[in-house]
Structures are given as structure tokens and as C-alpha cells.
Amino acid sequence: xxxxxxxxxxxxxxxxxxxxxxxxxxxxxxxxxxxxxxxxxxxxxxxxxxxxxxxxxxxxxxxxxxxxxxxxxxxxxxxxxxxxxxxxxxxxxxxxxxxxxxxxxxxxxxxxxxxxxxxxxxxxxxxxxxxxxxxxxxxxxxxxxxxxxxxxxxxxxxxxxxxxxxxxxxxxxxxxxxxxxxxxxxxxxxxxxxxxxxxxxxxxxxxxxxxxxxxxxxxxxxxxxxxxxxxxxxxxxxxxxxxxxxxxxxxxxxxxxxxxxxxxxxxxxxxxxxxxxxxxxxxxxxxxxxxxxxxxxxxxxxxxxxxxxxxxxxxxxxxxxxxxxxxxxxxxxxxxxxxxxxxxxxxxxxxxxxxxxxxxxxxxxxxxxxxxxxxxxxxxxxxxxxxxxxxxxxxxxxxxxxxxxxxxxxxxxxxxxxxxxxxxxxxxxxxxxxxxxxxxxxxxxxxxxxxxxxxxxxxxxxxxxxxxxxxxxxxxxxxxxxxxxxxxxxxxxxxxxxxxxxx
Amino acid sequence: xxxxxxxxxxxxxxxxxxxxxxxxxxxxxxxxxxxxxxxxxxxxxxxxxxxxxxxxxxxxxxxxxxxxxxxxxxxxxxxxxxxxxxxxxxxxxxxxxxxxxxxxxxxxxxxxxxxxxxxxxxxxxxxxxxxxxxxxxxxxxxxxxxxxxxxxxxxxxxxxxxxxxxxxxxxxxxxxxxxxxxxxxxxxxxxxxxxxxxxxxxxxxxxxxxxxxxxxxxxxxxxxxxxxxxxxxxxxxxxxxxxxxxxxxxxxxxxxxxxxxxxxxxxxxxxxxxxxxxxxxxxxxxxxxxxxxxxxxxxxxxxxxxxxxxxxxxxxxxxxxxxxxxxxxxx
Numbered sequence: 001x002x003x004x005x006x007x008x009x010x011x012x013x014x015x016x017x018x019x020x021x022x023x024x025x026x027x028x029x030x031x032x033x034x035x036x037x038x039x040x041x042x043x044x045x046x047x048x049x050x051x052x053x054x055x056x057x058x059x060x061x062x063x064x065x066x067x068x069x070x071x072x073x074x075x076x077x078x079x080x081x082x083x084x085x086x087x088x089x090x091x092x093x094x095x096x097x098x099x100x101x102x103x104x105x106x107x108x109x110x111x112x113x114x115x116x117x118x119x120x121x122x123x124x125x126x127x128x129x130x131x132x133x134x135x136x137x138x139x140x141x142x143x144x145x146x147x148x149x150x151x152x153x154x155x156x157x158x159x160x161x162x163x164x165x166x167x168x169x170x171x172x173x174x175x176x177x178x179x180x181x182x183x184x185x186x187x188x189x190x191x192x193x194x195x196x197x198x199x200x201x202x203x204x205x206x207x208x209x210x211x212x213x214x215x216x217x218x219x220x221x222x223x224x225x226x227x228x229x230x231x232x233x234x235x236x237x238x239x240x241x242x243x244x245x246x247x248x249x250x251x252x253x254x255x256x257x258x259x260x261x262x263x264x265x266x267x268x269x270x271x272x273x274x275x276x277x278x279x280x281x282x283x284x285x286x287x288x289x290x291x292x293x294x295x296x297x298x299x300x301x302x303x304x305x306x307x308x309x310x311x312x313x314x315x316x317x318x319x320x321x322x323x324x325x326x327x328x329x330x331x332x333x334x335x336x337x338x339x340x341x342x343x344x345x346x347x348x349x350x351x352x353x354x355x356x357x358x359x360x361x362x363x364x365x366x367x368x369x370x371x372x373x374x375x376x377x378x379x380x381x382x383x384x385x386x387x388x389x390x391x392x393x394x395x396x397x398x399x400x401x402x403x404x405x406x407x408x409x410x411x412x413x414x415x416x417x418x419x420x421x422x423x424x425x426x427x428x429x430x431x432x433x434x435x436x437x438x439x440x441x442x443x444x445x446x447x448x449x450x451x452x453x454x455x456x457x458x459x460x461x462x463x464x465x466x467x468x469x470x471x472x473x474x475x476x477x478x479x480x481x482x483x484x485x486x487x488x489x490x491x492x493x494x495x496x497x498x499x500x501x502x503x
Numbered sequence: 504x505x506x507x508x509x510x511x512x513x514x515x516x517x518x519x520x521x522x523x524x525x526x527x528x529x530x531x532x533x534x535x536x537x538x539x540x541x542x543x544x545x546x547x548x549x550x551x552x553x554x555x556x557x558x559x560x561x562x563x564x565x566x567x568x569x570x571x572x573x574x575x576x577x578x579x580x581x582x583x584x585x586x587x588x589x590x591x592x593x594x595x596x597x598x599x600x601x602x603x604x605x606x607x608x609x610x611x612x613x614x615x616x617x618x619x620x621x622x623x624x625x626x627x628x629x630x631x632x633x634x635x636x637x638x639x640x641x642x643x644x645x646x647x648x649x650x651x652x653x654x655x656x657x658x659x660x661x662x663x664x665x666x667x668x669x670x671x672x673x674x675x676x677x678x679x680x681x682x683x684x685x686x687x688x689x690x691x692x693x694x695x696x697x698x699x700x701x702x703x704x705x706x707x708x709x710x711x712x713x714x715x716x717x718x719x720x721x722x723x724x725x726x727x728x729x730x731x732x733x734x735x736x737x738x739x740x741x742x743x744x745x746x747x748x749x750x751x752x753x754x755x756x757x758x759x760x761x762x763x764x765x766x767x768x769x770x771x772x773x774x775x776x777x778x779x780x781x782x783x784x785x786x787x788x789x790x791x792x793x794x795x796x797x798x799x800x801x802x803x804x805x806x807x808x809x810x811x812x813x814x815x816x817x818x819x820x821x822x823x824x825x826x827x828x829x830x831x832x833x834x
Binding site for chain 2: 304306325326327329330331336338343344345346347348349350354358359361362364365368369370372
């Protein structure tokens, strides 16, 4: 199965200004092998990928593809040479307003040799061939903007594969997929591996890595800090090489709470769904886990007043709670760190300080006039509290790594005391060390409020929560105290067994 | 900061001073209080409109109806005083109401009817251009005009109203600064303070940059958007009042250039101090820049018909500064 190195990178360097991002990276990819690249955010993974895929110019070093010198000036050149990249941001890979068929054949519409006229029948024929080759079960006439995120991802990958690449780079491809969808992706990766494609797979997810990796390459601070290719693979060693310190898989000491903060009674969030009843206690960190699309975000939005429940009632600290808007929820002390920070959290035009103060401007203003000194002091305090790595509170968020951006989002809502603190997928696109920092901060500050997390990854729930609830089909189907969790039962509930079996 | 950062940040200001220095040497009489006041006066009305449209740009919108709001306000002021024979206060109140109501309708169309901002305000522009001609069957309004029904309109512009266009305040030199310039400066400071130093202004920027994030931070996004159009409408109607007071009649043919000049000033404002976003200070500087350039060229005997071309060049250069050089326009 192991072939010779089809793609080789040697001594690759790259700096942005005085900031050296890559300090001499050497890497080999073999045909018919999946090489997993691990690295914390800011380690230089994205920069490496962008150089290989022709987006950035390299600062130094050499690259070769099948013995030939490889120096793409544009992404199109890289693709033509047979090095294809599926980027993390799915919407970069598809054109939302066109249908699936056109998306799959988009790259044949331009370049030399492309016919002058657009022939819909031919496009559909070619698209069907591409879709069949990778077992894509999506209506080819559907508009991409109407597809789910997961389907868009599959289209983006299928589009990349239409080039029949020698080297395929997948940048965190499963970050927005449910596990069933991820399985489809893994099957595809297996098939490509058998066809002899050299695959570079970038991921944070241990489950992906265990499932796919033939080799693991760890990256830290712009250099390769470890290569692991002896079977059985040393996963722990790879993680350590990436973090540069021993991570402690501390078992959570599960707390229980005496005083109820929020009581939900008979809440129905979707037509036909069974009602949800639960109680969240003071000082408790509760994680709700479940697959993508089971209603986690709907429940979070209902608690935050952005969405109305179909039935049921909520009580907070003994008083009825029925928020009509986000503003009302915030006034009642219910804060939400929303899912997907890029679209629903970060205000791109604002610097760090202004992003932090955003929800609490009213409390930071006198007769409408902002107290700028208080705003700055708050931002500095929060940078300190969460250990945000930045030059100052005036930094643009775009200059921070993903993990630090997420810390800013959490810091924003931790600037004031919450009664109920909700975090929807707070660890998405966050490296392991930032994730641990955030989780530790949440647990350390948990007293005086109820904390509710929505996570798809089971690991994240196990690492963070006192109590784990499982969601399936828009309702809660199981409950576990995070001490000697019965993983088999939990997984069965996640997978959506018959409802009468569930708790 | 690198040289490039400095160029982006101060380039336009340096250009402005360079221009002043050049005209000071090349054009006789360019450096004088009267000349300065004339420049301010020439940009006062477009400046007021530009400050208003800045508010809509801040929330990520656009208001193409400002020019027609201004001319409608001008016609309404003339109609109220000349035909209905009311006093100046009534005329001013009617104008402001028109601005506020048009702003509300624009906001309603955009927020609740989901019409894209450019199209909604374009429609409103056509509507107003037509509406302002209906009461007089397309004629300009002046004292002694014959009405469609054959009667003669005997009302006249009140002295108080005309003073808005003709009175000059003493400032070291007697009778130096016209009311319109004072209005411009006051409104510029007001809107600048509002956008930069109040939580409402801050939220408006948040709405313009990421609407969903602003909503999830508890902001009433719809209300902010509608308010932005109301501000724009009211500022435009103030511009219309100044125009009516300057002309002393309801001139159906005036005010054609208001929209383009105002929008140009606001967009030039993006480039000032490397802001790369709509901002009140930039808008004011943008308006002044155009005024200085035109005044200087006029004093150097450039023909009047080159003016629009010059404005266009300035706008394109400013947009290049903003979007290509700073790189922030790419988001």
C-alpha cells in the first residue's frame, strides 16, 4: 500500500512582515496513503496548505510533484498539475446560486479548450458521471444554496475530485458534518486511497484521525515537530508533539447542584417532536450532545428568545421566563455564544475591544454616550481572564487565530454575570489548547449561574460537563451524570435508537 | 507602521493640503476668508445631504432618494408659503416632516417589504420627482404665479425663511459666515458625535458590518435600519430648506446634481484617514475636497463643464485608495 513519495516539500519558509509563519517545513506524501497533519491553530497549517495550493507565494524552499519541480503561481496551475485542495470554508468551494450539476463541472467552463457555448445537456451528462464516480446522492438540478452544509461539502469535494488529482488536500473536511455524513466521506477517502491518490488530511478530530491515518505529521510553531508512521500509530505522541506539552486528560469531578436556576416544562421546539423537560442548576455545567440537525441550535435559540417554542413553559429563578427577543433574554441574564462565529458572532468592522463590548453597550453608556475608558478596561480584563493571544485590545479579529477569535466571543459574554450561559458549538474550529482553556474557564467560573453547552463531539462534552444530555429528533432522549458514563448507552441514544428504550 | 500604511492613512489629507498649497500659489485671491467661506457655502447643501446618506451607509444600506427629498422639500416650502400663505416656521416643519416620513417609508420598504435598498430608494426617487410637480402642474413656484385654476398665488417667502439663505454671521469680519455653513458645521459635529461616541452609533456600525451578530447581541436591528433612513430623510429635507432659502423660489429645475455630489462626498470619505468605512468626518472632508478643487479650478479659469469630470476623477481615485490599497474593502 505504501508507495514512493509522490509529493515532496523541502525547507519551505514563509513570513508575513516580520512574523515568520513557516520556518523550514519538510513533508512527504506517498501515493495511496493518508497523511494526517495535526497542529494547533496558528501552527502554520493553513499557510502551508495555501502555499501548496498556489494561493500564497512561498518564501523559500522547494516542492516537487512526481519528481518534477512544482511551483504553482495560481490555484488553477496547482489544480492542473494534479494538486487539488478542498478548503475548510465550504462556500469557497461552491457557487451558491448555481445548481449542483454546473458546480460539479464549473472548472471545465473556463480555460483553453472549453467550448464557447454553454450546453446544459452536456453539463448534466458530465456532472452525472462525476457524481456516480463518488457515489454522490444529491439532486443534480438542486441549487447549491438550498442544500445543507453537509451536502455542499460533498459537492465541493466532488468538484475537486472531478480533476482526478494525484494529490488531494482536505482541510478539516468533517468540521460541519454529522457522523453519518462523515462516514460517507471516509468511505470516499478509502476509495481514493485505493486508487493511489496521495491524501493530506488536516483535522483536529481524534475520531477522524484514528479512522483514517496511515501516517501522522504534527506541526508546531511553523515547523514539523513529529512524524509518526510506525504501526500502531502513536496518537498520544502525535498530540504531544503538536501541543509541545503533556496534556492531562483530567477526569472531570462531576458536581451536582441543589438550587435550580432554569426549569423547562413541556417545551416543544418542532411540530411532532416530543416535549422537552429539564432543570439546570446553579453552578452546573450541562452539555447537550447529539448529531447535526437534531435541534440543538433550535433549542439554544428558543432559550435565547430568537425562536418561539410551539408549546411549553420556562421558569427562571422562580419567575416565568418567555423572552420575545434576544434583547429581552440578555436583559434577563441569558447569554448565548452563538454557533459559527464568523457569521453570527464576529463583527468584522470592529476591533477586539469593540467586539467584546457589543452586547453590553447600554451598561457601558451614560445617556447613550459610551464610556470608552470602561470599554477599554473591560476588554483588557477579558483578554487577561481568557488568555487571549493578541498584541492589544485594538487588534483586528482577522489577525487572530481561530482559537483566539473564539476566546473573544466567549470573553464578550463573560464580561457580565449571566444567570444562564449558553454556548452553541463553542469548540468548532478551535485547537485543543484553546479548547481546554475555554472549558477550564467555564468550569472555574460556573458558580452563580447555569451553564449549558451544545456540542456534537462527545469528547467535548465528556471533557467539560457535569451532566450530559443527549438530543435526538428535536427532543432530549437521555441523561448521564459525567462520572463513569455508560458510553454504549450514550452512543445508542445519539444514534437514535427506538425512543421507548431511551431514558 | 509601514510607509504603505502611512500612505493609506494620510494620503488623502496630504493631497488636500497639497491642493490648497498649489491653488494658493497658482490662483490669485484663493487664500482669503471670503474664498474659504465661499468654498464652504458651495458645499453646504451637498454636505448636509452627504452626512445624512452616511448614516444609511453605516447600516449597510444606501439612500438614492436624498436628492429628490431635498427638491421635494424645497417645492413644499415654496408651496406652503406662496400658495398656502403660511409663515416660515410652518414651512420648515412641513419640510422636516416630509423628510421624516419619506425616511420611514424607505425604511419600511427595505426592512419589512424586503425590497433591496438601492431599488427601494430608487423607486422613491422617481416617485418624489413626479410628486413634487403635481400640485403646480409642473411649474416652478414664485410669488405672483398663476395657479392651474387661474387664480394668482399672492403669498411670499417670509423674511425669516429667506434669512436662512441670506443672513451672514459676523466672525472677525462683519457679515462673513452664511447660515447654511453654520448648519453644515453643526450637523457634521452632531452626526459625528452620534456615530462615534454614542451606543446607538456603535450599534449602527455593528448592524452594517454583521447584522446577525448585532441581532444576537440584542440590538433591535430593524429599528436601527429604519432610523438610519429617517436621519437621511431629515438631513435631505434640511438641505432642501437651505436650497429654497437660497433661491427664494420653488425652482423645478434646480437640485439635479445634489444626489451625485452628496454620494460622491460620502464615498470619498471612506478614504480619509484610511477609515475604509463610512464616517462623518470623512464625509465632511470629502465634501470640502470637492469644493476646494472646483473653487481652485474655477479661479484658474477652468471651464464649468469640466466640473463633473473632475469630481468623477476624484471619486474614482478615492475609491482606489479605499478598496485596493488598504485591502480592507475585501473584508
